[in-house]
Amino acid sequence: MDGARLRCRVSDSLTEYTLSEELNLIPRNICDCSASSSYRGHPSNCKVQVYCVTEGGIAYPRGIACASNQCRNSITGVCSDDCSATVCNETVPSDFCTTPAPPTTTPAPSPYVSCNNVNVLLNSGPVSLSCVFNDTDFTMINVTFTKLGESEGVTICNIYSNTTIVMLTMQAMVEITLSNNIINVTILHTICENEGTFGVVMDINGNSEMDQGKFTVFNTPGSPVLTLSEDQVVDLGFYRDTGAHSCTGIVGYPAMDLILEILYINTTVYHEIQDAKVKDFKRNTSIASCQSRQEITFGLLFTADMDEAKIRCRPLEVLDNKTFAEASLFLIPRDICACGSSGSYRGHPGRCDSKVLCLEDKGIMFPRGIACSNGECRDSITGECSSNCSAEVCQQEVPIDFCTTTTPPTTTPLPSKDIACTDTSSLIFAGPVKIFCSVNKTIFSSINITFQMSGSSEDIPIADIQENRQIMYLNDAQNNVNISFELKDLTITVQNASCSNDGTFNVVLNVEGEVTQSSSGRITILTKPNGTPILQLDPDQIEGLTTIRYDRLHSCNASVGKEAGELTVEILFKGADKFQTLIPEYMVTPKDTTTNCMITRTLHFWVNFTAAMNNASIRCSVINGQFPTDPAIHSIPEQLFLIPYDFCNINYNGTRNYKHPTDCNRFVNCNGNLVYGKKCNTEQECFNPQIEVCDNCGNVDSCP
Numbered sequence: 097m098d099g100a101r102l103r104c105r106v107s108d109s110l111t112e113y114t115l116s117e118e119l120n121l122i123p124r125n126i127c128d129c130s131a132s133s134s135y136r137g138h139p140s141n142c143k144v145q146v147y148c149v150t151e152g153g154i155a156y157p158r159g160i161a162c163a164s165n166q167c168r169n170s171i172t173g174v175c176s177d178d179c180s181a182t183v184c185n186e187t188v189p190s191d192f193c194t195t196p197a198p199p200t201t202t203p204a205p206s207p208y209v210s211c212n213n214v215n216v217l218l219n220s221g222p223v224s225l226s227c228v229f230n231d232t233d234f235t236m237i238n239v240t241f242t243k244l245g246e247s248e249g250v251t252i253c254n255i256y257s258n259t260t261i262v263m264l265t266m267q268a269m270v271e272i273t274l275s276n277n278i279i280n281v282t283i284l285h286t287i288c289e290n291e292g293t294f295g296v297v298m299d300i301n302g303n304s305e306m307d308q309g310k311f312t313v314f315n316t317p318g319s320p321v322l323t324l325s326e327d328q329v330v331d332l333g334f335y336r337d338t339g340a341h342s343c344t345g346i347v348g349y350p351a352m353d354l355i356l357e358i359l360y361i362n363t364t365v366y367h368e369i370q371d372a373k374v375k376d377f378k379r380n381t382s383i384a385s386c387q388s389r390q391e392i393t394f395g396l397l398f399t400a401d402m403d404e405a406k407i408r409c410r411p412l413e414v415l416d417n418k419t420f421a422e423a424s425l426f427l428i429p430r431d432i433c434a435c436g437s438s439g440s441y442r443g444h445p446g447r448c449d450s451k452v453l454c455l456e457d458k459g460i461m462f463p464r465g466i467a468c469s470n471g472e473c474r475d476s477i478t479g480e481c482s483s484n485c486s487a488e489v490c491q492q493e494v495p496i497d498f499c500t501t502t503t504p505p506t507t508t509p510l511p512s513k514d515i516a517c518t519d520t521s522s523l524i525f526a527g528p529v530k531i532f533c534s535v536n537k538t539i540f541s542s543i544n545i546t547f548q549m550s551g552s553s554e555d556i557p558i559a560d561i562q563e564n565r566q567i568m569y570l571n572d573a574q575n576n577v578n579i580s581f582e583l584k585d586l587t588i589t590v591q592n593a594s595c596s597n598d599g600t601f602n603v604v605l606n607v608e609g610e611v612t613q614s615s616s617g618r619i620t621i622l623t624k625p626n627g628t629p630i631l632q633l634d635p636d637q638i639e640g641l642t643t644i645r646y647d648r649l650h651s652c653n654a655s656v657g658k659e660a661g662e663l664t665v666e667i668l669f670k671g672a673d674k675f676q677t678l679i680p681e682y683m684v685t686p687k688d689t690t691t692n693c694m695i696t697r698t699l700h701f702w703v704n705f706t707a708a709m710n711n712a713s714i715r716c717s718v719i720n721g722q723f724p725t726d727p728a729i730h731s732i733p734e735q736l737f738l739i740p741y742d743f744c745n746i747n748y749n750g751t752r753n754y755k756h757p758t759d760c761n762r763f764v765n766c767n768g769n770l771v772y773g774k775k776c777n778t779e780q781e782c783f784n785p786q787i788e789v790c791d792n793c794g795n796v797d798s799c800p
Contacts, residue, residue, distance in 0.1 A: 097121065098140075122146055127155040135173030135768075142184035145173040147768055160768045164643040175769060177213065177310055209296055211309030212742040215642055216286050217706070218315045218349070218386050223286055225309045227279040227296040228746065235299040239272060239281065244291040244312075255279070283311055288349075288386030314642065315387050316681075317352060317411045320345025322421035324407065326450040326465035330398045330427040335375045337395060339465070343409035343421065344391040351381050351388035352411035359406040359422075366408055366685055373397045403427040404446075413644060415683045428452055432494075433461040441479025448490035451479040515605045517617035521722075522593045524623050524693055529593040531617035533586040533603050539563075542606045545579065545588065549599040558601070561586075588617065595621055595693035622722050623693050625661055629654035629716040629731035635762050635775035639705050640741035644682050648772075649700040652716035652731065660688060660695045661720030665703075668713040668733065675715065678703065710738040737773075739764055744771045753788045760799035763790070 098121040105113030120141040127148035130136060136146040138159065145168040147158045162168055162175035169176065170186035211227040229237075235257055242249030252266045259274055269290055271282040281294050295308040320343050327339030343354055356374065357366040375395035382389050392409075402425050410420035426446025433454035436442060442452040444465060451474040453464045468474055468481035475482070476492035517533040535543070543561035548554065557570040559579050567579050576597075578589040590597050598621035604614040629652055636648040654663050663686065666675040680701035687698045699716075703709075713733040720726065737759040740746075744766035747754055756762040756773070763783035765772040776783060776790035782799040784791035793799055 120144070122157050122159050124157070127157045130155060135168075137168050137170035137173045137186070137188045139188040142167045142170075142179070142186075144168060145175055145768065147173075160770070163770060177308075208300060208305040209298055209307045210745060211294070211296060211307045212745065213310045213312070214283075215312045215314055215640065218286060218288065218313045220286050220706075222282055222284050223311075223707075225281045225283065225294055225311055227281070227294075227307060227309060229277055229279070229296075229298060229305075231298070231300055231305075232277065233300065235301075237279070237299070238295075238297045239279070240295040240297065241266065241270075242293045242295070244293075246292075249293070249295065281309075286313055288313060291386075313349070313386055315349035317348035317414055317419050318346035319418050320347075320354060320409050320411075320421045322407065322409045322423050324423050324425070326444070326447065326467045328396075328398055328425055328427050328465055329430060329463055330400050330403065331430050332398070332462070333430075335395055335397055336464075337376055340376070340393050340395055341407075342391060342393045345389070345409075345411075345421070347381070347388045347390045347411050348414070349383070349386045349388050351383060351390060352413050353379070354390050354392050354409055355412050356392075356394065357408040357410070358402065359408065360401060361404045364685070364687060366406075369396075369407075373399070398425070398427050400427075414681060415685065416679050418679065426450075428463050428465050430463070433463045436461060441474075443474050443476035443479045443492070443494040445494040448473045448485065450474060451481055453479075514607075514613050515603060515615045517601070517603055517615040519618040519620070521620040521622055524594060524621050525592060527592060529590045529597070529619055531588040531601055531619065533588070533615060533617065535581075535584050535586050535605065537605060537607060540605055540607045543586070544604040544606070546602045546604075547573075547599055548602065549596065552599070555602065558588075590619065593619060593621055597621060598693060621658065621693050623658045623695075624723055624726065625655045625657040625718045625720050625729050626694075627655050627729075629663070629718055629729060631714065631716045631731040631734055633714060633734045633736070634773075635737075636773040637705055637736055637738050638741055638771055638773060639707055639710065639738040641771075642704055644702050646682075646702075649682075649684070649702050650714075651701075652699045654697060654716060654718045654729070654731070656688075656695050656697045656718050657720040657722065658690070658693050658695050659720075659722055660697065661718055661722070663697045663699050664717050664719075665699075665701060666715050666717050666730075667709065668715075669708060670711045675713075675717075678714070705736065705738050707738075709736055712736050737762065739771055739773050741771065744769045751788055753783070755783055755785045755798070760793065760796065 097119055100119050101116040102119060103114050103116035122138065126136050126146055130148040134148050136148060138144040138146055143162055144159050145162055147160050149156055149158060166175040166177055167179040167183050170188045208231045209227055209229040212225060214223055214225045216223045237255035238251050239253040240249045241252050250265060252264055252270065253272050254262045254264065255274060261272055261274060269284060271284065273280045279296060283290055291312050293308050293310050295306060297304055297306040322343045324341045325339035345354065347354060356369045358369050359366045373396055375397060377394045379390065379392050405425050406422050407425060408420055408422040428444065432442050432452055436454035438454060438456035440454050442454065444450040444452055450465055450467050453466050455462050455464060472481040472483055473485040473489050476494045514537045515533060515535050517531055520529060520531055522529040541563055545558040546555040547558050558573045558577055559570055560568045561581060562568065565581055567581065576591050578591065580587045588601050597619055600616050600618045602614060602616045604612060606612055632651045634648045634650050636645060652663060652665065656663055665678045665680060667678040668675045681704045682702040684700040689696050713735050715733040716731040717728045719728040737756065739757060743764055748766050748769065752765055754764045754766065756764055760782040761779060762773060762775045765774050780793060781790040782793040782796040784796045
C-alpha cells in the first residue's frame with residue numbers, strides 16, 4: 097500500500113468523491129535501535145516525524161505531523177522551520193540501526209537555547225519573541241536579524257556576561273531585555289517590513305550555541321465581489337465561453353484561495369461545486385504590503401437542479417458575514433427559443449433586468465442571456481428592454497409554453513383594479529390579525545377565499561361569498577376566522593393568530609363573462625427569541641495557534657425567533673467594561689431548525705486566540721430586528737484560560753499530560769511538540785500531576 101492513494105466517495109456514485117491523498121508508510125522496524133520517547137525522521141514525508149515508544153520491551157513507531165510550516169530532520173526526527181529542498185530531499189538511512197552524525201544542513205536543536213516563533217495580526221501593536229537559555233556561564237550573546245527574503249543578516253545587539261545589553265542598530269524597531277534566563281525581543285511595530293528571523297548566538301566556553309525565532313505577520317481577508325454572467329442556460333449541451341463569471345477580493349496574508357460553493361434550493365448546507373460543472377477556471381493572485389488580492393474567473397455548466405440555487409465565493413479557511421459574497425442563479429430554459437426566430441428576443445423568466453437573445457446555429461435555436469442596459473427592464477413577452485422598471489413589469493410571467501406566441505400587449509398590464517389585498521404580520525397569540533381587501537366590483541357571481549399554510553401546497557377552502565353577499569363558511573373556518581364585507585371593504589380576521597395561521601389567504605373574484613381576477617394577503621407570524629443561549633467553549637484554547645482545528649470547534653445554540661434574528665459571538669477583554677463583537681476566523685454555515693414558528697440556530701466556530709484574550713470572557717448574543725426595543729439575550733459568559741503555543745516545547749519531558757497553567761479542572765496534552773487543551777469529565781475532578789490523570793479534587797494538593 098506504500099505510495100497508494102486513498103479517497104472516499106458516495107456509494108454508487110462515480111462523481112461524488114473527495115480529493116485523494118497518498119499513503120506514506122513507516123517501516124515497522126524503524127525504532128528497533130532507538131530509545132523510548134526518541135524521534136526518527138519519516139522516510140518519505142518531510143512534514144512528519146516518527147515517535148518511538150517502548151511497551152513491554154518492544155519498540156513501536158508512531159507517525160506525528162510536525163507543526164504547520166515545519167519539517168523533520170531526516171536523522172533526529174526533530175521538527176524545525178527549515179523546510180528547504182535540502183532538508184526534504186535528505187535520505188533517512190535504510191539501516192535504521194546505523195546512527196550517523198546528523199548532517200550540518202539541519203542542525204539538531206541546541207540544548208542550551210530555544211527560541212519561539214511569533215505570528216501576529218498586521219499593525220496589532222508590540223509583540224515579543226522569546227529565547228530561553230539554560231546556561232548562565234556565557235561569555236557573549238549576539239542577537240541577529242535577517243530580513244525576510246534576504247540571505248545576509250546583521251548583528252543588532254550584544255549581551256555581555258555581566259548581562260549588560262548594548263544595542264548596535266534597529267533601536268527604533270526592537271527593544272531587547274534579559275530576565276530570568278529569557279531574552280525578550282520586542283518588535284515595536286508589527287508591520288510587513290519587519291518580518292524576518294531573529295537569531296541568538298551564545299558563546300559558551302569557546303563553543304557557539306544558537307537558535308532562532310521567526311517574526312511573521314498575517315492579515316485578514318475582506319469581502320469579495322461575485323459577478324455572475326446573465327448567460328445561464330440550463331442543459332445547454334456544451335460549454336459556451338462567452339459567459340464567464342468572476343470573483344475578486346482581498347484574501348489576507350498569507351494568501352488564501354477563493355473557493356466556490358453552491359446552496360441548492362430547499363437545502364441548508366453549502367457544498368463546493370463539483371469540478372465537472374466548472375470550466376475554464378483561472379486564478380490570479382497579487383501581493384503588496386502584506387495583503388493579497390485574488391481574482392478567479394470561471395465558467396459553469398448549468399443543470400436543472402441549480403435553478404434558484406445560490407453561488408457563494410469565499411476564502412478557503414474563513415467563513416463569516418464579512419468575507420463571503422453570494423448571488424442567486426436564475427436559469428434560462430433550453431427550449432425558450434424553440435419557436436423564435438434568429439435575432440429575436442424573449443423575456444428572461446427569472447430576471448427583470450435581463451433578456452434572452454435567440455440565435456440560430458446549423459438550424460438549431462440557442463438562447464443566450466443578455467443584461468439590459470443599466471436602469472432598464474425587459475418586457476416578459478417581447479424581451480425588449482425599456483426604462484419601465486415598475487413592479488407591474490417585473491412581476492409579469494414569461495409564458496411557460498414557449499411555442500405559444502401571445503400577442504404582445506401594447507402597454508404593460510397592471511394588477512387587477514377590481515380586487516387588492518394587503519399583507520400583515522403579528523406576534524404569535526397577540527390577538528386578532530386582519531387582512532384588508534378592496535373589492536371595486538359591485539356585481540359579481542362569487543368570491544372564493546382559500547388559505548395556504550407556509551410550506552404547504554394545499555389550498556384550504558375558507559369561505560364563499562355569494563352574489564347577494566351572503567358569506568358561506570367552509571371546513572369549520574368560522575371557529576377562528578371571521579369575514580366581513582361592507583361596501584367595497586372585505587376584511588379577513590384571524591381571531592387569535594397561531595403558528596398554523598402563518599400563510600397566505602387567496603381571494604378570487606368571479607364575474608360572469610369576464611376573466612377571473614384574484615389577489616392575496618399574507619400573514620407572517622412572528623415570535624420573539626426566548627430562553628438563554630447555550631455557549632460551549634472547547635478547552636483547546638491555544639494562544640497563537642493559527643491552524644484551524646476543525647474537530648475542536650466552539651458552539652452556541654439559541655432560539656432566534658421568527659423571522660430569524662442574529663446570533664453573534666462577543667468578547668469582554670480583561671479590564672474592559674463592555675463586550676464587543678468578535679468575528680471568528682472560521683464559522684460553519686449556521687444550522688436552523690424550526691418548531692412551532694420558533695427558529696433555533698446552532699453556530700460552530702473557531703477563534704485564533706491572541707495574548708490579549710487571556711482571561712477575557714466570551715458570550716453569545718441574540719437580537720431580533722423585528723423587535724428593535726427588546727434587549728439582546730446573552731449566554732452565561734465563559735472565561736478563557738489560554739495555553740501558550742510553545743508550552744510543549746518548553747515543558748515536554750516524554751510524558752503526555754501536564755498541569756494546566758491556570759485552571760485545575762483542565763490539563764495540557766502534548767503530542768510531541770503539538771499542544772492541546774483538554775478538560776476533566778466533571779467539575780468535581782482536577783488534574784493530578786502525580787498520576788497524570790484527572791482525579792477527585794480532594795486528592796490534588798495543588799488545587800484549592
